[in-house]
Amino acid sequence: MIYSIPFYTVVILILVGLYAMIFKRNLIKMAIGLTIVESAVNLFLVTLGYREGGVAPIYTNLPSGISIPEGMVLPVPQALTLTSIVIGVAILALMLSLSMMIYRHYGTLDSRKVRRLKE
Amino acid sequence: MNADWLLQNSPALIIAIPLLAAFLMPVIDKIGRRARNAFAIIILVIEEMLVLFLAYDVFGGNIHIYTMGAANPLTTVPAQAAVPIRIVLEVDAMGIFMAIISATVCLAAGIYSLAFIEEEKGKGKYYTLLLLILVGMLGMELTGDMFNLFVFLEVLSIACAALIAYRSNTGDAVEGAFKFLIISSIAALFVLFAIALLYAQYDLLNMAALAHAITYSNLDKIALVLLVAAFAMKCGSVPMHFWTPDAYSVAPASITAILVAASQASLYALFRVCFSLYNVTLNLATIGGALIIFGLLSMFIGVTMALPQKDIKRLMAYHAISQTGYMLLGVGVGLYLLADPEFSTYGIKAMEGGIFHIINHAMYKGLLFLTSGAIFYRLKTRNLNEMGGLGHSMKWTAIFFIIGALAIAGIPPFNGFASKLLIYEAAYKVSPILSIIAMLVSILTLASFVKVFHSAFMGPKIHDVEEVPRSMLAGMAVLTFVIILFGLFPGWVVGNIVHPAAQALAEQAAYIQAVIGG
């Protein structure tokens, strides 16, 4: 039961992030919502690799009594999560700089007013 | 360094060369304008030739494998392992078909950009990002690994968003880029979620290994729905198409032509997931029906929203949505009939029509966007109400526009007619209504391009402009050459290029066997 808590957290975080992206009008709040969704997906990826009682998947200086590879957590999801975090940083940087420029041009960050391109 | 070595390593070289060039470009930009232009064009030409070289072998019937980081690039499953490890690039006929489209459109847009962005600032960064878009597209199309697909999807969307905001002195461009970035990020995050779901079940990331192991359990259904919805949003199909006119209209015209090819890379990813990953395990009537419905809605809503537009690039962007509907309709009919014995008679013909339409659309839509860029270059406006009488002075642009407009409307003898004919006749066998709506949309397409031609090129001479510079005409000529070539020899193209691609999509067994080996 306790090992399912991260998965419930992932679902709740995705719902919170989507709520922030759909119902909040400020562009910065939408960027925050996107970051919440991205954190949730990263959490999901990292949780997939956990094996109960496992140690870090490093071969040197293993604690005694650990069998290889059943006693280690999976290393692949950790690599996937690191890649995803880096991509998230790049997207957040670009999104915030675009919001800054939108503020310079439009004078507002309200998504209902930033709509010269419509219909 | 002989031809065999080049052929064996070409999947990796095709992705690595523009990546290295993109990182060298800011350095070469310091040398001077001529060096930067020459470097960009040389890299794009090298890419085109590499892709065609690989295509010649792949269309002959071999699937090419490249394992990144292994001692021998052909060993996907090492001696003690039971599953493929490392990132495997798998190039089959459909992948290299899309790579030809990406390389050609980027080459034409690159040649076009030589004169088009002369007065803008930050041209070195423009070329860097253009090469990164090329890397993203080629990476998505040549890879055989799900997470690699996600990474290249993100590379593509970030580079595209940055280039849409290229004219950052206008507020419109930044708004369009922001909308594009939000939509792409949400789509990519849900793709990652679906990939994580598949990984959680099968502990595999390789597409061929997943295809071998997949059963249609509940988590697989969730992953499928997320993947289909996210990729359908990325390629601009109708209920989620709202970002397309915004982003396409404010980008510089050469980037819009490349954005069309980028949306089609997402369409390719959608087909790859539906056909090669799931194949007959998924519920064909549901997903095939969903694709057909997306296609019909896209066709009709795209073209009816295009008719009242006054901005020339927004109008063309709605037409891009409409033509994507044709591709979804054609391949959706193919997916719908995949398990049916009738597949080999008209199901595969529908898929060929849809896939042929992909390359036709990239060519003529790219050409139309480049001509609208030529009009913008001279008049500095995109509003159709302010244009008029350009046909008197911009004769070459008018000719290219006529060729593009006739091609998109499906008028013989251009290539649009050939692919639309395949789609009409094959969809008719499933239900006559599909063909009727498709033909109606074709007529409305012609109507809206007559509107654009009349407003922009005909009428009394209001503006005193000259023809556009020769490099822009050369870029347009590259695409026109392909349009006329495919229009005059559709039988050869379908037999040698499109049919192997459709076959490669439909036959999952060859795809799996190339990596896992029987």
Next chain:
Amino acid sequence: MLRTTGGYWDPVLWIIAFIVVAIVAYIIRAMGRSDYSGKGEQRKPYISGVEEPEKEAVHIRAGNIYWGFLESMKGYYNAMMKIHTGIVNDYISWFVGISALLFIFVFLVEVI
């Protein structure tokens, strides 16, 4: 030659047919009078004696083309224009809505 489900399509034959028809049309045209100049009173349209206005005055701008079509489909276009708001939050809610619909579709089909 491209073989489709219902038949075939060959653009080279089409171009040959087009050229033949064009040659026939040219021959018929060449059999006409050779002293027709193409200018003057005979060429102007007849609008009940009123002078033909200048081209600039009657050139229809792009916003007004297809007025009839747009007017007849006004209900459809009003609905469509209302949906295309331009607000980015709506774009995402459409995505969530359509994926929810697809979920229901995919799961319910097994049950039914």
